[in-house]
Amino acid sequence: MSMTELIIELTLMPLVAFVLGLGMVLMMRRIAARIQRRVGPPFLQPLYDIIKLYGKQTQISHGLIHEIGIIMAVGGYVAAETLLPVPGMNGLADKGGAITLAYVMMIPSLGLALGVGQCANPNGSIGISRALTAMLAYDIPFILVIFGAAYVYGTTNLADIIALQQQQGPGGWGIMQMPLLAIAGLLTLPAMMGKHPYEIYVAPAEIATGPMVEMGGKFMGGLFVMQCFQLYTVAVLYTTLFLGGGENWLTFLPKIFAVVAIPMSIAYVFPRYRTEDVVRLMWKWPVLVGLMGLAVIMK
């Protein structure tokens, strides 16, 4: 791939991620509304929110580290998008594989922790400590799933994984070859997206939205953008590993939206677990199912 193509792809992939992420946020809010028997926001609502937040004329910042934290939070996900192959664009997927992606996906939470620590609001500190604990909780089954997938396909290169799955048709998808690992991944999905019942780090009425308590204006806009990226990244990663990626956009889009829709449909009928319950739950069931799946594969 020539340098200009690479640069074009590096610019386009986060933009595509942002647009699709907006659609996913809208879908999430619409599903929540329908479950609660109301109508839900209009079509471009997430975009209006982000433009309004960026259009705030006051910016209250608590210092340089606060701003660096937000840049890390959004930048980490922008870097992660370039490592995720979409139909037609591979970006840097050949150069970094699933392991690099797992590392890069940890940067946003750590950056947010830096920024929130600078805010010196106790609600924020409580919230971000819960968020990091929840990240510790879901990382164990997440790494198990990635390890299992890498073992089955023999490579961590995501583009090769997609190619291997598509060669064999729908029977060769990851969900058919390693169903238990796919189930473990599905159980980990809500935690990675930060939705109920693992939504403890936000906790709106308890700790005033936790990490986001001192973020206003452009910072909040950045966090909304981060939410779009977060949903997109998790969905595309799951699709790549288990649902065969996408040969073209027509098959890719329904898959990623379905992957987001399934946890959302059950999210809004759940309350939230406490932090220690999240850790206990994440380290019990997805890990057990994942280990069983690994045992089945590695025989």
Next chain:
Amino acid sequence: MSKDLNIWLDNLLEDIESVQFKRKSSRRVRVDVSSEALPALLELLQGHASYVHLSAISCVDWIDDDEFELVYHVWSYETRSLVSAHTRIPRDPGVYLSIYDLYQPAAFFERDIHEMFGVYFEGSPNMDKFILTEWEGPPPMRKEFDSEAFVNQTFSWEQYHPQWLKELEEQGGGITSRPEDVRR
């Protein structure tokens, strides 16, 4: 069973001298007692007659008699009846004994009455303000404090003459009693 206890209580209270006693219903008893005898009466009721729950303490300002009336409502779980012990204290010093030793929740009510009426309770653990923390004036529930005059003096009112009112007045209608006339 509870009716027997009620009969015994009635007999006991009728025998005591400085106590006026009136049973209002099967669950309500009104007792008027002098201010020196009230703590003793409450101690008797708590210890010997199972009235262990202090429901409330209220205060009434009888400005014409120059007295405060304090009412102690005590409840018994066993007879399921409420005894209201009324006592009067002179308005001028406005000081009375606290019954914190008998009933701990009394501290809360006494603090409230001190803030609102200015009655000081000796022996109550905390007499600080907690409701009207930003209030600098006289105790507001006293009858000599004219809340409306205070409001007219301190606050100003909104002046507005909306369009729909102008239209009504053009047609001959309007407001019959204006707020300015009601607010002296």
Next chain:
Amino acid sequence: MSTIDNIPVRQETALAETSGKRSNPLAHVFDELVKFCRSRSMFMLHYCTGCGAIELPPAMTSRFDMERLGIQPMVSPRQADILLITGYVSIKTLKRVILTYEQMPAPKYVIGICSCTVNGGMYWQSYATAKVLREYMPVDVYIAGCMPRPEAVISGLRKLMGDIESGRAESWKKYFQNYDYYLGNQQKLFGDHWQTPTDIVAEARHYELITEHTQGEHTALLEKHQKPLEALQMRLTNKEKQES
């Protein structure tokens, strides 16, 4: 007949001058877009002052869905646009409301729900409630009622949306432009030592919204009594050790 001497000259305010600096036509389009988005996505602060707050959950839940209009409740004043003053404002609450209002980032809007914010409402004879909210902070929309029904609340919010889109809802600027008046009313209620952590005059200078009404005798009084705020110290003491 008016001569050239007595034709009144209209003074352009400071804001018109700054907007004239960006004279490219694309700026106008961008402003319209941002105003449209502001009207379609309003975050209300979930701080409900008095009894009128009971009418907000019905407006937010299934029957009268407010999220269709883009309005969602947000928890912290740093994140919210609209401050809803629902119900009576006691003097104690008014202090905290003003603190909250000054913490919100601009542009911000205040809606006075219920008649108690208009002219005292049911508690007009009370020594402890503020009567006219407009004297202490600028208000965009009043929704009268005791309490107004959710349909009335939503219709008031739609009026605010229309005002934002047309550019009439600029009351946050009024706070900076007339700070002396608001501070004077606040000092009359709270005493001369009233101060907030926010430096309004410096903010007004930053937004170039200083007028001759921003500073006056009341801000001079504030400067005289102002104490620099220190950070709260956290100390863990052992009470039993102290007593023994």
